[in-house]
Amino acid sequence: MRWSRYFMPTLKEEPAEAEVVSHKLMLRAGMIRKLTAGIYTYLPAGWRALQKISEVIRGEMNRFYAIELLMPAVQPGDLWKETGRWEAYGKELLRFRDRHDRDYCIGPTHEEVITDLIRREVSSYRQLPLNLYQIQTKFRDEIRPRFGLMRGREFIMKDAYSFDKDEAGAAQSYEWMRQAYVSIFEKLGLQFRGVEADSGAIGGSVSQEFMVLADTGEDVIATCTHCDFAANLEKAEVTCASEDCPECSLPPEKVMTPGMHTVPQVAEYLNVPERKVLKTLLYDADGMAVAALVRGDRELNEVKLGNLLGAKHLQLAGQEQVEKWTGAGMGFAGPVGLKVDKIVADLELRLETDWITGANADDAHLRHVDLRRDAQVNAYHDLRSITREDPCPRCQGGIRMTKGIEVGHIFMLGAKYSQSMNAAYLDEHGAEKPLIMGCYGIGVGRVLAACIEQNHDENGIIFTPAIAPFEVTIIALNPKDEMVRNHSESLYNELCSQNVDVLLDDRDERPGFKFKDCDLVGSPLQVIVGAKGIKNGVLEVKERHSGHRHELPLEDFGRHFQ
Ligand code: ATP
Ligand code: MG
Numbered sequence: 001m002r003w004s005r006y007f008m009p010t011l012k013e014e015p016a017e018a019e020v021v022s023h024k025l026m027l028r029a030g031m032i033r034k035l036t037a038g039i040y041t042y043l044p045a046g047w048r049a050l051q052k053i054s055e056v057i058r059g060e061m062n063r064f065y066a067i068e069l070l071m072p073a074v075q076p077g078d079l080w081k082e083t084g085r086w087e088a089y090g091k092e093l094l095r096f097r098d099r100h101d102r103d104y105c106i107g108p109t110h111e112e113v114i115t116d117l118i119r120r121e122v123s124s125y126r127q128l129p130l131n132l133y134q135i136q137t138k139f140r141d142e143i144r145p146r147f148g149l150m151r152g153r154e155f156i157m158k159d160a161y162s163f164d165k166d167e168a169g170a171a172q173s174y175e176w177m178r179q180a181y182v183s184i185f186e187k188l189g190l191q192f193r194g195v196e197a198d199s200g201a202i203g204g205s206v207s208q209e210f211m212v213l214a215d216t217g218e219d220v221i222a223t224c225t226h227c228d229f230a231a232n233l234e235k236a237e238v239t240c241a242s243e244d245c246p247e248c249s250l251p252p253e254k255v256m257t258p259g260m261h262t263v264p265q266v267a268e269y270l271n272v273p274e275r276k277v278l279k280t281l282l283y284d285a286d287g288m289a290v291a292a293l294v295r296g297d298r299e300l301n302e303v304k305l306g307n308l309l310g311a312k313h314l315q316l317a318g319q320e321q322v323e324k325w326t327g328a329g330m331g332f333a334g335p336v337g338l339k340v341d342k343i344v345a346d347l348e349l350r351l352e353t354d355w356i357t358g359a360n361a362d363d364a365h366l367r368h369v370d371l372r373r374d375a376q377v378n379a380y381h382d383l384r385s386i387t388r389e390d391p392c393p394r395c396q397g398g399i400r401m402t403k404g405i406e407v408g409h410i411f412m413l414g415a416k417y418s419q420s421m422n423a424a425y426l427d428e429h430g431a432e433k434p435l436i437m438g439c440y441g442i443g444v445g446r447v448l449a450a451c452i453e454q455n456h457d458e459n460g461i462i463f464t465p466a467i468a469p470f471e472v473t474i475i476a477l478n479p480k481d482e483m484v485r486n487h488s489e490s491l492y493n494e495l496c497s498q499n500v501d502v503l504l505d506d507r508d509e510r511p512g513f514k515f516k517d518c519d520l521v522g523s524p525l526q527v528i529v530g531a532k533g534i535k536n537g538v539l540e541v542k543e544r545h546s547g548h549r550h551e552l553p554l555e556d557f558g559r560h561f562q
């Protein structure tokens with residue numbers, strides 16, 4: 001690809017809309033653009049990276065006996081009514097009606113569709129086992145879409161579904177998928193960890209998640225300090241008592257009174273983006289909410305005092321208090337980081353942290369486990385070092401909390417869907433039996449985001465070779481110089497003919513500008529073609545990862561890439 005003719009709109013400025021580094025860098029490197037909340041266009045470089053990830057996934061899925069197909073994104077509501085999920089799935093399921101007034105949804109997952117296919121096509125044990133997968137666009141109307149591709153509403157998922165005669169067969173299919181996943185994430189160059197998705201199930205776990213370890217992860221993983229026990233706490237620790245809200249235990253009308261509610265509602269009230277709402281409100285002595293701490297910086301204990309001084313506050317606190325707090329608030333307004341406990345002390349505020357619930361059950365968990373103890377802001381900011389009081393369920397060792405990004409999930413389903421949808425086969429003796437199923441997901445876009453979370457520096461992305469949109473960037477230092485142009489072009493053509501994914505930076509820009517851009521977009525290798533080097537018979541090669549530069553002889557240069 002010649003950069004001068006490519007479409008990779010890089011940004012010099014830090015995008016204000018992005019909170020985590022992967023989102024920022026994907027925007028800055030010209031990989032994605034937002035259409036609307038949680039819905040993105042994959043620009044050419046982003047799409048290349050997603051396809052690279054998909055190729056690695058395909059290779060390993062195929063190796064472990066899974067077969068690719070493609071199912072529709074639009075699904076009839078009737079299928080979901082058969083399994084009861086039309087009612088049970090909640091608001092994440094995007095439903096609509098066609099011109100004949102029939103119910104439809106955009107698939108957030110495909111158990112119903114695949115089970116419908118298989119019940120029509122498979123009737124005998126001779127057709128089993130089967131494992132079918134697709135790489136396809138899903139839609140989930142997430143309550144809090146955020147962090148770019150990490151939690152989108154429309155996103156690409158690899159989802160596989162296995163069908164076996166019995167539990168033993170299903171266990172084998174599951175094990176193959178586990179091995180495939182380990183291999184996929186290794187090949188992609190990610191640091192990851194398999195965890196039990198339900199920490200209550202000690203031993204015979206039927207669900208495992210693959211977590212990329214990163215501070216920005218939304219999941220909280222308990223790991224044992226002695227043995228290899230690791231579990232995602234979301235399901236085990238959080239119980240939701242509410243019928244009002246699928247994610248939290250508080251009724252919506254309680255918003256903005258002490259003991260209140262969800263992040264989106266608070267965001268709306270405060271008139272700030274959701275990502276800016278920290279899980280803390282400050283109350284005055286009378287229990288009035290007078291300020292929200294909004295996130296200024298991920299660093300410890302540094303926040304900005306939020307905008308609670310607008311018109312809406314009048315309704316809540318009354319004129320007198322508004323005047324009082326307007327004065328105080330103005331003093332704190334602006335981009336300066338402030339110590340939370342200092343604000344609290346200065347303003348003689350009571351700190352209330354035990355109220356808010358977001359879409360993420362993990363936040364709720366943390367609140368219950370730790371923040372509740374004494375409502376110390378410091379505890380909130382020190383999530384990573386929280387030590388749970390419980391011992392390890394396996395070895396009684398200590399428990400540590402870390403944060404992780406769920407990139408994959410494998411699940412034994414048993415006969416849950418085959419029974420409700422009547423998907424059966426005839427065994428060797430002619431007896432009818434339900435199919436035993438498993439399902440296996442990987443978030444393709446989330447893998448890309450997680451890769452960048454783990455591999456970047458202050459200059460930009462450092463792609464792992466398997467994911468890089470371009471493995472090599474050739475930087476033609478001064479493309480107006482005929483010698484530089486010719487050498488760059490011929491090297492470019494040579495690498496292309498060797499099937500190397502190569503980007504030629506042939507733009508008529510200053511060297512400094514090009515170096516910056518090339519570091520930002522993150523090819524693992526850069527080849528620098530300059531007049532001086534050519535005269536000395538060398539080209540300079542820079543490893544993006546280490547920053548290490550060395551010179552290689554110009555002659556027969558392409559063989560290094562064979
Ligand atoms: P989460 O707990 O993060 O909401 P999930 O458990 O609901 O994810 P699964 O139903 O297990 O997700 O889907 C399989 C995979 O799809 C996940 O492991 C994740 O990698 C990916 N995924 C799920 N939701 C999203 C999303 N909103 N945006 C991007 N990827 C997603
Ligand atoms: Mg989810």
Ligand code: MG
Nearest residue numbers: 209234406409
């Ligand atoms: Mg999950």
Ligand code: MG
Nearest residue numbers: 209406408409
């Ligand atoms: Mg999951």
